[in-house]
Amino acid sequence: MNRRHFLRSTALAPFAPAFLSASSATPKLGKAQHCIFIWLGGGMAQIDTFDPKVHSPSKVKPRAAGSDYPSIDTSVPHVRVTEHLAKTAKLMEHITAVRTVNHAVIDEHAIATNFVHTGRPVSGNVTYPSIGSIVAHQRGAANPRVPAYMLIGYPSVSRGPGFLGSKYGNIYLVDTEAGPSGFTRPEDVDSARMAAREKLLKPLQANVAQAAAIAEYETAQREALRLAGPEFMRNFNLKAEPADLRNAYAGEFGQRCLLARRLIQDGVRFVEVSHNPGFVNGTGWDTHNDGQLQQHILIKELDAVLSTLITDLESKKLLDKTLIVIATEFGRPPEFDGGGGRGHQGKAFTMVLAGGGLKHQGAYGVTDELSKTVVENPVSVPDFHATIHAAMGINPYHELMDASRPIPITDGGHPISALFS
Numbered sequence: 001m002n003r004r005h006f007l008r009s010t011a012l013a014p015f016a017p018a019f020l021s022a023s024s025a026t027p028k029l030g031k032a033q034h035c036i037f038i039w040l041g042g043g044m045a046q047i048d049t050f051d052p053k054v055h056s057p058s059k060v061k062p063r064a065a066g067s068d069y070p071s072i073d074t075s076v077p078h079v080r081v082t083e084h085l086a087k088t089a090k091l092m093e094h095i096t097a098v099r100t101v102n103h104a105v106i107d108e109h110a111i112a113t114n115f116v117h118t119g120r121p122v123s124g125n126v127t128y129p130s131i132g133s134i135v136a137h138q139r140g141a142a143n144p145r146v147p148a149y150m151l152i153g154y155p156s157v158s159r160g161p162g163f164l165g166s167k168y169g170n171i172y173l174v175d176t177e178a179g180p181s182g183f184t185r186p187e188d189v190d191s192a193r194m195a196a197r198e199k200l201l202k203p204l205q206a207n208v209a210q211a212a213a214i215a216e217y218e219t220a221q222r223e224a225l226r227l228a229g230p231e232f233m234r235n236f237n238l239k240a241e242p243a244d245l246r247n248a249y250a251g252e253f254g255q256r257c258l259l260a261r262r263l264i265q266d267g268v269r270f271v272e273v274s275h276n277p278g279f280v281n282g283t284g285w286d287t288h289n290d291g292q293l294q295q296h297i298l299i300k301e302l303d304a305v306l307s308t309l310i311t312d313l314e315s316k317k318l319l320d321k322t323l324i325v326i327a328t329e330f331g332r333p334p335e336f337d338g339g340g341g342r343g344h345q346g347k348a349f350t351m352v353l354a355g356g357g358l359k360h361q362g363a364y365g366v367t368d369e370l371s372k373t374v375v376e377n378p379v380s381v382p383d384f385h386a387t388i389h390a391a392m393g394i395n396p397y398h399e400l401m402d403a404s405r406p407i408p409i410t411d412g413g414h415p416i417s418a419l420f421s
Contacts (some may be wrong), residue, residue, distance in 0.1 A: 025397065026395050026397070027386075027390050027395070027396065027397070027414070027415050027417070027420070028390070028415075028417070028420040029390050029391075029393045029394070029395065029420075030323075030356060030357050030358060030390055030391035030392065030393060030420060031320075031321070031357050031393060032320075032321060032322065032323040032355075032356035032357055032358075032391045032392050032393070033142060033264075033269075033321045033322070033392075034142070034264035034268070034269055034270070034271075034318075034321060034322045034323070035135060035264075035269070035270045035271070035322070035323045035324075035325060035356075035388065035392060036257070036260045036261070036264060036271050036273065036309070036322060036323070036324050036325070037131070037132065037270065037271065037272040037273070037325045037327060038257070038272075038273050038275060038306075038324065038325065038326045038327070039153065039272055039273065039274050039275060039327055039328070040275050040276075040285050040302070040326060040327070040328040041109075041113065041274060041275070041276070041284060041285060041286075041328070041329070042109070042276075042283070042284040042285030042286035042287070042328070042329075043109070043112075043285055043286055043287075043328055043329055043330045043331060043332060043344055043345075043349075044285050044326075044328040044331065044332075044349075044350070045068075045285075045287060045295065045331060045332035045342055046099065046331040046332065046348070046349045046350035046367075046371055047066070047067050047068075047331070047332060047334050047370070047371040048067055048068045048069060048082055048295060048299070048332070049081065049082050049084075049085060049299055049302075049350065050081055050082075050085070050097035050099065050350045050352060050363070051097065051099045051350050051363075051367060051371045052067045052069070052071035052080055052081060052082050052371075053066055053067050053334065053369060053370055053371050054066040054067065054369070054370075055067050055068075055069065055070050055071070056068065056336075063336045063340070065333075065334035065335045065336070065370055066334055066370065067082065067334075068292065068295070069082045069083050069084060069296065070082075070083050071083065072085075072086060072089055073089070074088075074089040074090070074092035074362060075089065075090055075091065075092045075093050075362075076092045076093055076361065076362030076363070078362075079092055079097075079361075079362035079363045081097075082299060084296050084299040084300050084303060085299060085302075085303045086303065087303050087304060087306075087307035088302075088303050088306050088307050090307070091307055091310050091311070092360075092362045093360060093362070094310055094314075094319065094354055094355055094360055095310075095352060095353070095354040095360055095362065096352070096353045096354070096358065096360045096361055096362065096363065096364050096419060097350050097352050097362070097363045097364070098350060098351050098352065098353060098363075098364050098365060098379050098384065098416070099348075099350045099363055099364065099365040099366065099367055099371075100348060100364070100365030100366065100367060100374040100375075100376070100377055100378050100379050101348075101349050101350060101351045101365075101379050101380075101381065101384055102346065102347050102348055102349070102374055102378055102379070102380065102381075103115055103116075103330070103346045103347075103380065103381050104346065104347070105121055105346065107330050107343075107344035107345065107346045108344075109286070109329055110158075112329035112330050112344075112346060113156075113158050113329045114157070114158040115329075115381060116327055116328070116329050116381055117130045117131060117132075117158040117159055118130055118131070118158065118162070119131065119381055119382045119385040119410055119411055119413065120382075120411050126162075126163060126402060126407075127157065127160075127162040127163055128162045128163070128407075129160070129161050129162035129163065129164045129168065129400075130158060130159045130160060130161070130162070131270075131385055131388060131389075132149045132151070132159060132170060132270045132272055133149060133160065133161040133162065133164050133168040133169060133170070134164070134168075134389070134394075134400070134409055135148070135149065135269055135270040135388075135389070135392060135394065136148035136149035136161075136168045136269060136270060137161075137164050137168045137400070138389075138392075138394045138398070138409075139269050139392065139393070139394065140269065141267050141268060141269055142267035142268075142269060143266055143267025143268075145227075145231050145232060145266075145267070146227070146232055146235075146263070146266050146267045146268050147170075147171045147227060147268060148168070148268065148269045148270065149168065149169070149170045149171070149268070149269065149270045149271075150170055150171050150172070150173075150263055150268050150270070150271045150272070151170040151171070151172040151173075151271075151272045151274075152172070152173060152174075152176070152256045152259060152260065152271065152272065152273045152274065153172065153174065153272065153273065153274030153277070154172070154174060154274070155170060155172045159272065163400075163402040163403075163407075164400065170272070171227070173236075174277070176236065176238060176252070176255045176256055176258075176259050177236065177238065178236070179233055179235075179236035180227075232266075235259070235262045235263055235266050236259065238255060238258060238259060238262075241258060241262075245258070245308075245312065246258065248304075248308045248312075249305060249308050249309075249312075250301075250304055250305065250308075251280075251301065252277055253273075253275050253276065253277065253301060253302075253305055254301075254304070254305045254308065256273045256274075256277075257273055257305050257308075257309050258309075258312075260273050260309075261309065261312060261313060261318075261322075264318070264322055265316070265318065275298075275301075275302065276298060276301075280297055280298065280301065281294035281295060281297045281298050282294055284298070285298060285328065287332065287341045287342055288337060288339065288341040288342070288343070289337065289338075289339030289340060289341040290339060290340065290341065291341050292336070292340050292341040292342060293340065302326075306324075306326070306354070309324065310324070310354060310355065313355060319355040320355065320356070320357040321356075321357070322355050322356060323353065323354075323355055323356030323357075323358070323388065323391050323392065324352075324353070324354040324355050324356070325351070325352070325353060325354075325388060326351060326352035326353075326354075327351050328349070328351065330344050330345055330346040330349055331344075331345045331346070331348065331349025331350060331371075332344070332345055332349075333345045333372060334370035334371060334372055345372070347372075347373065347374070348367050348371060348372060348373055348374050351384060353387070353388075353391075353419070356391045356392075357391070358391055358419040358420065359418070359419050359420060359421040360419070361418070361419075364377060364379070364416060364418065364419070365377040365378070365379060379416060380413060381413075382410040382411045382412055382413030383410075383413045383414055383415070383416065384413070385409075385410045385413050386409075386410045386413030386414055386415045387413075387415040387416045387419065389409060389410065389415075390415040390420065391415075391419075391420075394409070395409075396409050396410050396413055396414075396415060397409070397410075
């Protein structure tokens, strides 16, 4: 027994029964094999989407607090959504809108985005890994010819591998047709020439000290060489899909989700997709002031693409194997600001789970009459992360190692047990 383990065991001896029961308990795990993580940057208004309340007509001035749109019934009794989610409403038996997500971090976009991606507040001495990197670390790719974690959108530290190292980082792209930059061989470099170049490179790679800073670059270089070529890059040929299906997915966001489906079908374990790359409503989900006026455009686009993705996965018998997550950094208050929009609200908002073999119930958790305060079944961001991990067959109480220091996968999170049969 080394000194660290000795000190830890002796310090915890008086609390041994409680400690052992807490740390060794394994929650019920799901069987999802892949995750498509849809990011709604800016802050989706839960009261205007998946947790509608009393309608506040826009013609009445001054506007009372409430939903901007009327709500409609769904395929799950007593669960309602906004009228602009009409297609998704018919599929709510495959969905759970987790209406009571909450956090206490400052309602500022970058800080809250980091928190929702990592499940932890920013630290001065530790860079925590994103949920995509943790899944990549724990599960790896389902196919050795593809990466474990891909990002369709712009990279950031919040989406990165943190202390896990670059091996568990993402391969990112912003152009669905071109794919990741640098992964296509020049036309004059055939397989034989590529093999010869790799042969010349190997002795140089072998001389890189594993502890050296350049070792991480060398690891990334090996990964790029492994993925370069037609086998992986064929996934980006969306024209191989039927025209009717491509049209159903519609615009750029839809094509991103179609690509995500192709990637997980080929073995990528975790794909994050950023919504609204072109700011089709002018402001994105950050609907301050006039941004609220065109919010329905975003909601309708999300509705069309989400419903198409669910039915597409179901038709290919992939829905139970694929967990769809809709995440955002915070929600919106029920009150309208002076310009007719909404501010930020982290104390009660909605994130969504679909497919993945979970026991869906349309909605989980209850907020007050204005979706401003959690009333029943609060879900912390670590709880939400733990639910994703458990659905993916990962023990959320497992510990990762930052050098010699153990760090739990989640910051005290517990899966939503009601979603596991």
